[in-house]
Amino acid sequence: MTIKISIDCMGGDHGPSVTIPAAISFLNRESDAELILVGLEDVLRAELKKHRAGDHPRITVLHASEQVLMDDPLEVALRRKKDSSMRVAIEQVKDGKAQACVSAGNTGALMAVSRYVLKTMAGVDRPAICGIMPNQKDGPTYVMDLGANVDCEPHHLHQFAIMGSVLVHAMEGIARPTIGLLNVGTEDIKGNEVVKATSALLQIDHERGKLNFHGNVEGNDIFKGTTDVVVCDGFVGNVALKAVEGVAGFFKMVLTTELKRNPITMLGAAIANSALKRIRQRLNPARYNGASLLGLRGLVFKSHGSAEAEAYEWAIRRAYDAAKNDVQQQLADLIAELMPRENTTIG
Amino acid sequence: MTIKISIDCMGGDHGPSVTIPAAISFLNRESDAELILVGLEDVLRAELKKHRAGDHPRITVLHASEQVLMDDPLEVALRRKKDSSMRVAIEQVKDGKAQACVSAGNTGALMAVSRYVLKTMAGVDRPAICGIMPNQKDGPTYVMDLGANVDCEPHHLHQFAIMGSVLVHAMEGIARPTIGLLNVGTEDIKGNEVVKATSALLQIDHERGKLNFHGNVEGNDIFKGTTDVVVCDGFVGNVALKAVEGVAGFFKMVLTTELKRNPITMLGAAIANSALKRIRQRLNPARYNGASLLGLRGLVFKSHGSAEAEAYEWAIRRAYDAAKNDVQQQLADLIAELMPRENTTIG
Numbered sequence: 001m002t003i004k005i006s007i008d009c010m011g012g013d014h015g016p017s018v019t020i021p022a023a024i025s026f027l028n029r030e031s032d033a034e035l036i037l038v039g040l041e042d043v044l045r046a047e048l049k050k051h052r053a054g055d056h057p058r059i060t061v062l063h064a065s066e067q068v069l070m071d072d073p074l075e076v077a078l079r080r081k082k083d084s085s086m087r088v089a090i091e092q093v094k095d096g097k098a099q100a101c102v103s104a105g106n107t108g109a110l111m112a113v114s115r116y117v118l119k120t121m122a123g124v125d126r127p128a129i130c131g132i133m134p135n136q137k138d139g140p141t142y143v144m145d146l147g148a149n150v151d152c153e154p155h156h157l158h159q160f161a162i163m164g165s166v167l168v169h170a171m172e173g174i175a176r177p178t179i180g181l182l183n184v185g186t187e188d189i190k191g192n193e194v195v196k197a198t199s200a201l202l203q204i205d206h207e208r209g210k211l212n213f214h215g216n217v218e219g220n221d222i223f224k225g226t227t228d229v230v231v232c233d234g235f236v237g238n239v240a241l242k243a244v245e246g247v248a249g250f251f252k253m254v255l256t257t258e259l260k261r262n263p264i265t266m267l268g269a270a271i272a273n274s275a276l277k278r279i280r281q282r283l284n285p286a287r288y289n290g291a292s293l294l295g296l297r298g299l300v301f302k303s304h305g306s307a308e309a310e311a312y313e314w315a316i317r318r319a320y321d322a323a324k325n326d327v328q329q330q331l332a333d334l335i336a337e338l339m340p341r342e343n344t345t346i347g
Numbered sequence: 348m349t350i351k352i353s354i355d356c357m358g359g360d361h362g363p364s365v366t367i368p369a370a371i372s373f374l375n376r377e378s379d380a381e382l383i384l385v386g387l388e389d390v391l392r393a394e395l396k397k398h399r400a401g402d403h404p405r406i407t408v409l410h411a412s413e414q415v416l417m418d419d420p421l422e423v424a425l426r427r428k429k430d431s432s433m434r435v436a437i438e439q440v441k442d443g444k445a446q447a448c449v450s451a452g453n454t455g456a457l458m459a460v461s462r463y464v465l466k467t468m469a470g471v472d473r474p475a476i477c478g479i480m481p482n483q484k485d486g487p488t489y490v491m492d493l494g495a496n497v498d499c500e501p502h503h504l505h506q507f508a509i510m511g512s513v514l515v516h517a518m519e520g521i522a523r524p525t526i527g528l529l530n531v532g533t534e535d536i537k538g539n540e541v542v543k544a545t546s547a548l549l550q551i552d553h554e555r556g557k558l559n560f561h562g563n564v565e566g567n568d569i570f571k572g573t574t575d576v577v578v579c580d581g582f583v584g585n586v587a588l589k590a591v592e593g594v595a596g597f598f599k600m601v602l603t604t605e606l607k608r609n610p611i612t613m614l615g616a617a618i619a620n621s622a623l624k625r626i627r628q629r630l631n632p633a634r635y636n637g638a639s640l641l642g643l644r645g646l647v648f649k650s651h652g653s654a655e656a657e658a659y660e661w662a663i664r665r666a667y668d669a670a671k672n673d674v675q676q677q678l679a680d681l682i683a684e685l686m687p688r689e690n691t692t693i694g
Binding site: 221223 | 481482483494497498529531538539540542565566567568569570571579581582583585586587588589590591592593594595596597598600601602605606608609611612614615616617618619620621622623625626629630
């Protein structure tokens with residue numbers, strides 16, 4: 001079966017100069033994928049031509065006359081730019097023309113427009129953003145929420161845990177993903193009131209055999225890979241994510257500066273080149289690009305705004321994997337089972 | 348003037364085998380310092396003798412028959428172990444025999460016993476933990492709270508900002524330290540309700556010329572060094588700190604594994620040794636050891652539980668610098684000015 005993905009080609013810091021090469025490279029690797037490229041038609045066609053893909057059989061170009069800028073207020077993205085590439089790309093999912101959508105646009109706008117166009121999944125109060133970080137077990141740790149919900153109640157965090165568990169199950173093929181609740185200590189008595197109440201909710205699902213709740217985890221457990229999923233509110237998740245990005249940038253800066261300090265250190269670096277290459281590869285943030293907006297009636301993936309083509313391609317790949325593994329139906333099923341407030345349907 | 352510091356020599360993962368060599372090394376560098384070493388007298392004297400410091404003129408050994416273990420419940424630390432090395436060391440500050448105290452014991456116990464023995468400073472609702480992290484400007488960023496207060500109101504964060512500002516002023520000699528409020532974005536409209544209300548309080552002090560409030564900062568700004576102080580609640584601060592420790596450990600693991608992979612990479616690493624040495628130095632967590640418990644009627648410093656001697660010495664140094672620069676009086680003065688609820692006195 002063909003997997004169709006719509007792409008907001010104008011979003012992000014670089015626009016088509018990144019999204020188009022990423023799209024072409026992705027198609028070359030996945031023969032059952034088709035892409036709908038959304039944006040200013042002239043610009044997209046020119047960029048495709050530049051990469052000798054002007055008549056690629058698995059690419060459809062869809063014109064959208066407007067563009068959500070990185071600093072556009074939500075209001076503008078939502079109400080004024082009704083023909084933005086972001087919105088048109090999301091509408092492809094709503095209309096069943098694509099199984100997932102990818103954008104590198106402003107996160108707040110992407111979430112707001114996605115909620116407006118796709119609506120929230122039945123049984124879910126608030127969609128959330130699930131991203132991945134590397135761990136010492138050489139696998140990914142899924143962390144959510146990374147910033148969509150800055151004030152959370154226990155039942156929100158509970159839903160994040162369910163959604164994260166489904167995503168890992170579908171994407172990584174892990175039967176019963178372990179779930180950790182991000183806290184300031186691993187003991188049950190630790191944490192604030194919201195976290196303690198969430199822990200009680202997760203414990204119930206664990207005892208019923210519905211979720212594999214590990215208990216509390218701490219910030220360093222993300223990188224130890226203690227659990228497959230780490231659940232937190234969007235304020236904590238966003239701060240942690242950016243702190244980690246900050247320290248990674250700091251580390252890279254120190255490494256580069258010191259290895260280039262003089263001819264001798266440069267010689268050593270040249271000889272140890274294979275190691276440095278592997279280090280760069282293992283620490284490469286591109287590999288971890290592509291966060292899922294979960295809890296909507298359709299799949300939306302967010303690329304980092306500053307992503308280069310390699311990283312952007314990873315975001316497309318995540319959207320493709322999620323569509324292929326039917327994350328959306330699995331989400332609906334488990335949410336309907338564990339949050340039986342109303343009939344769960346996928347829009 | 349002599350600066351006297353009391354040291355809980357039994358605290359931490361390693362106890363006297365780390366605290367004693369750190370104490371001796373510190374004294375060798377600071378001729379105006381005197382140390383009160385608290386713990387099991389026999390054990391301490393044996394360790395001192397081992398390091399040929401059995402009769403050091405600036406060391407006093409003070410016997411304490413008990414010891415707070417890393418996993419002792421607060422209740423035990425507070426009510427049962429009244430002759431613990433931690434408590435006796437803190438009592439030296441209360442009794443005016445030491446100007447500051449250092450412990451690597453359990454953070455929760457250290458804060459609880461410190462509050463019990465020293466009491467909270469007038470005008471301060473809740474003491475907090477202020478630690479430092481490295482930044483790209485090669486200076487330290489002071490971050491607080493790192494975990495003492497998991498549920499905070501705006502006036503708590505406001506007080507943390509005041510205390511952080513005083514600490515940076517005294518320790519770094521910066522006239523008007525800049526203060527950032529940790530948030531999920533830099534725009535004023537971002538964040539949860541507590542952060543927005545805190546921002547308004549800090550803005551008032553800024554306009555009165557009392558605090559140098561920069562505005563919102565994000566997780567990566569800690570490492571960019573955007574502001575001298577970063578203020579957050581203890582839940583967020585603790586998660587961020589541990590996430591950063593986690594990713595730093597992950598980097599170190601990858602770097603070491605890859606450079607040792609084969610004879611060629613090892614040769615390259617040997618040639619670039621001076622660079623690797625400088626990298627280790629700049630990223631050395633030992634340099635950033637020693638967090639301040641601020642808002643008590645006396646100075647208490649917390650070393651990382653797993654600190655080795657070099658790191659522990661840094662914690663002693665911070666306590667010494669704080670005492671020498673009269674942080675306690677400066678704190679009392681600014682709190683009295685900005686939080687004029689009652690007369691501020693130092694116990």
